[in-house]
Amino acid sequence: MSRKKMFIVSHAPFWHNGSNIQERCYGMIWAAMPAVALGIVQYGLPAVGVVCLAIATAILAEYLMNRATKRTVTIADGNAALLGLLFAMLIPATTPWWVVVVGTLLTVVIGLHVFGGLGANPFHPVAVSMMMLTVSWPAFMDFDAALVNYELSFKAVFPLTLAKNLGTAAVADFSTLDLLLGRQIGGIGSTFGLGLIAGGIYLIAKRYIRWEICLSFLASLFLTALAFHLTDPVRFAGPMFHLLTGYTLIGAFFLLPESASSPVNPVPMLIYGAAAGVLTMLIRNIGSYHDGVLLAVLLVNLVNPLLDKIRPKALGRMA
Amino acid sequence: MMKQLQSQSGASVFQYALLPQSPLPAETIGGNGKATLLIEEMFEKRSQVDLTEGDTVQTGQKLAPFKTSDAYVISSVTGKISAIYPYPGDFGSHFTAVDIEVANDEMAAPIEDLEPTLEVLQAYLAEAPGKPPLHLLGDPDRPIHTIVVSGVDTDLLVSTNQYAIRTEIHAIAKGIEVLKAAAAPETVAIAVPRDLIAGFGHTGADVLKAVSPDYPAAHPKLILYHAFGVEVPADKNCEDMGYAFFSAESVAAIGQAYDTGRLPIEKLVTLIDKQCRVKVITARLGTPVGAILKTAGIATGDRDRLILGGPMTGTAIYDEKLVVRADTDAVMVQDAADVNLVSDYSCINCGECVHVCPTRIQVNMLVRFLEAGQYEDGAELYDLLSCVDCGLCSYVCVARIPIYQYIRLAKYEMARVSAVAEASDES
Numbered sequence: 059m060s061r062k063k064m065f066i067v068s069h070a071p072f073w074h075n076g077s078n079i080q081e082r083c084y085g086m087i088w089a090a091m092p093a094v095a096l097g098i099v100q101y102g103l104p105a106v107g108v109v110c111l112a113i114a115t116a117i118l119a120e121y122l123m124n125r126a127t128k129r130t131v132t133i134a135d136g137n138a139a140l141l142g143l144l145f146a147m148l149i150p151a152t153t154p155w156w157v158v159v160v161g162t163l164l165t166v167v168i169g170l171h172v173f174g175g176l177g178a179n180p181f182h183p184v185a186v187s188m189m190m191l192t193v194s195w196p197a198f199m200d201f202d203a204a205l206v207n208y209e210l211s212f213k214a215v216f217p218l219t220l221a222k223n224l225g226t227a228a229v230a231d232f233s234t235l236d237l238l239l240g241r242q243i244g245g246i247g248s249t250f251g252l253g254l255i256a257g258g259i260y261l262i263a264k265r266y267i268r269w270e271i272c273l274s275f276l277a278s279l280f281l282t283a284l285a286f287h288l289t290d291p292v293r294f295a296g297p298m299f300h301l302l303t304g305y306t307l308i309g310a311f312f313l314l315p316e317s318a319s320s321p322v323n324p325v326p327m328l329i330y331g332a333a334a335g336v337l338t339m340l341i342r343n344i345g346s347y348h349d350g351v352l353l354a355v356l357l358v359n360l361v362n363p364l365l366d367k368i369r370p371k372a373l374g375r376m377a
Numbered sequence: 378m379m380k381q382l383q384s385q386s387g388a389s390v391f392q393y394a395l396l397p398q399s400p401l402p403a404e405t406i407g408g409n410g411k412a413t414l415l416i417e418e419m420f421e422k423r424s425q426v427d428l429t430e431g432d433t434v435q436t437g438q439k440l441a442p443f444k445t446s447d448a449y450v451i452s453s454v455t456g457k458i459s460a461i462y463p464y465p466g467d468f469g470s471h472f473t474a475v476d477i478e479v480a481n482d483e484m485a486a487p488i489e490d491l492e493p494t495l496e497v498l499q500a501y502l503a504e505a506p507g508k509p510p511l512h513l514l515g516d517p518d519r520p521i522h523t524i525v526v527s528g529v530d531t532d533l534l535v536s537t538n539q540y541a542i543r544t545e546i547h548a549i550a551k552g553i554e555v556l557k558a559a560a561a562p563e564t565v566a567i568a569v570p571r572d573l574i575a576g577f578g579h580t581g582a583d584v585l586k587a588v589s590p591d592y593p594a595a596h597p598k599l600i601l602y603h604a605f606g607v608e609v610p611a612d613k614n615c616e617d618m619g620y621a622f623f624s625a626e627s628v629a630a631i632g633q634a635y636d637t638g639r640l641p642i643e644k645l646v647t648l649i650d651k652q653c654r655v656k657v658i659t660a661r662l663g664t665p666v667g668a669i670l671k672t673a674g675i676a677t678g679d680r681d682r683l684i685l686g687g688p689m690t691g692t693a694i695y696d697e698k699l700v701v702r703a704d705t706d707a708v709m710v711q712d713a714a715d716v717n718l719v720s721d722y723s724c725i726n727c728g729e730c731v732h733v734c735p736t737r738i739q740v741n742m743l744v745r746f747l748e749a750g751q752y753e754d755g756a757e758l759y760d761l762l763s764c765v766d767c768g769l770c771s772y773v774c775v776a777r778i779p780i781y782q783y784i785r786l787a788k789y790e791m792a793r794v795s796a797v798a799e800a801s802d803e804s
Binding site: 063064065066067069070072077078079082130174175177265317318319320323366369370371373374375376 | 598599602608609610611612613677678679680681682683684686688689690691692693694695696697709711713716717718719720721722723724725726727728729731732735736737738739741742760762763765768769771772773774775776777779781782785
């Protein structure tokens with residue numbers, strides 16, 4: 059009964075600011091909710107199905123990988139759920155179930171766990187799996203074909219496809235307000251501009267993402283699009299259009315600033331975001347893909363370690 | 378409550394607290410009939426030492442029992458030696474512990490005539506409260522041109538030196554006089570909290586420097602960098618640059634010794650209770666921590682954490698029997714509910730540590746090398762040795778990696794390896 063009083067001995071510091079991975083992942087899930095909610099309102103039960111299937115598959119995949127690699131089971135920290143959710147946000151609501159399952163498995167297994175799990179992924183896992191799907195089954199990633207049976211109150215054509223094929227005049231009737239309110243087709247959670255911006259501001263305020271990356275990306279995308287537009291206003295749509303269509307906003311707030319695959323020093327963060335913005339616009343306006351955000355994310359992820367070598371001099375480092 | 382405040386306000390606003398305008402006099406706390414003195418020398422066999430159980434010692438008596446070493450301790454009590462045994466410290470250090478049963482009648486050891494010379498200082502005051510780094514003085518290979526009397530405490534909540542500089546200014550002035558006579562430094566500077574900058578004109582110091590209240594500005598390397606404009610190279614110490622840092626308390630102890638002719642035996646200790654309330658008390662060197670906490674009315678329970686030092690850089694101890702030593706500036710008790718533990722996540726590269734590091738180390742990269750045991754690469758590529766041991770990186774770590782522990786271990790291992798290498802070079 060009277061066990062000797064025991065003290066807990068550990069290394070300093072004995073205070074912690076209370077942050078943890080779980081809070082961070084669930085915070086990001088909450089931040090994504092407005093955009094997902096609008097997707098569900100627009101596309102109904104199929105969207106719910108895709109989101110739930112993706113999250114469930116991601117959690118199961120994480121559990122199996124944890125067991126296979128003999129590590130602590132980390133499904134409760136919310137990271138797997140977050141990846142599943144982000145994947146679902148990028149795909150059309152009518153995506154067949156097996157594509158959802160394969161895509162989510164690619165995200166968690168190939169995108170994350172083969173590199174060593176959370177924190178060790180050199181690329182954003184969702185960008186990896188989405189590009190694999192885009193290359194392997196382009197038909198399922200085509201929003202126009204996927205959403206052809208929907209009766210929507212707005213123009214049911216993917217804006218970026220329209221702009222690419224027919225030029226500025228074809229997208230003239232997409233007003234900025236329409237785009238902000240999500241009156242465009244696209245992935246389940248990637249079209250609601252206002253919702254994504256609100257989520258992004260929340261993430262920046264909570265310091266879950268680094269604002270330098272988001273803002274430099276958006277600013278450079280805007281400026282590059284503007285430059286294209288000024289050069290040939292008929293062929294290239296304006297900067298506001300590019301800012302609010304495709305994966306621009308979800309990329310800016312949920313894909314690019316993913317911590318493991320992005321830099322941490324001020325100057326590298328600005329270069330990283332700006333490079334992604336320029337690349338996105340080059341791919342959209344000159345390349346063969348309609349949207350360039352995912353490829354741009356992968357490309358800047360690739361140079362992240364090099365960029366982060368640009369760093370301030372530590373105290374006492376001589377020469 | 379304090380902890381919650383801090384977790385919400387974030388690390389960048391961490392500030393050293395000031396004691397009230399006129400701090401209450403320090404309450405004196407005694408042991409409960411037992412004291413343990415620690416001598417900085419490994420105890421291997423009984424024949425090494427001149428002391429035995431049953432010997433009597435007097436207050437202020439110098440105990441230098443080793444035939445082969447000058448290591449000593451000043452007895453803080455009068456009584457009978459009850460045990461002598463080896464005592465392992467942390468990071469591979471070794472001590473000889475001397476337990477003393479305190480007698481009822483106190484006897485003061487005969488007073489020596491203290492001359493203000495370096496030899497006398499080193500022979501009697503190296504173990505004085507505050508632990509003056511007297512071994513740094515008088516080394517011709519590494520001359521000290523500036524003595525910095527530090528009236529600031531490096532860790533948060535710890536107020537020992539701030540208390541000393543506010544209440545023992547006359548003793549400090551005397552101490553500075555003695556140090557000037559004994560070591561003849563070119564300059565004696567005094568470093569004080571920025572908000573207390575007035576009122577230090579009569580200390581005899583040549584220069585007065587203000588230290589910012591932002592943690593960890595009171596670390597010696599950062600004081601040199603910000604207040605003196607001296608950047609210490611990562612692989613060097615302040616003393617390599619000619620600066621010796623003396624805590625205000627240690628200088629006061631020197632002054633007190635020369636003023637009174639007695640060797641000081643009472644240590645100022647900041648007590649930090651579970652609600653992070655701070656109280657400065659004095660206790661004799663060698664008093665068990667448990668006795669101090671009991672007298673001060675601070676209860677400890679199972680699974681609490683008991684810390685010598687402050688919340689960011691202190692050392693957690695396992696037993697209330699451990700004692701106050703010359704460099705024990707604070708005793709902190711943390712409630713079991715507030716104890717935070719580390720996780721086995723790897724770094725997620727969130728960048729908080731890089732953002733918070735006062736010496737601009739790329740902690741996110743460094744910790745990857747340290748986890749893999751690649752200490753030399755860590756030092757060469759990612760500035761391991763620039764670290765000033767403030768602990769902020771661990772404080773903000775989202776993945777709860779014990780970064781500061783990795784850093785301490787890495788530095789210790791590197792020092793050990795280079796010591797072995799040097800030894801084999803010489804032989």
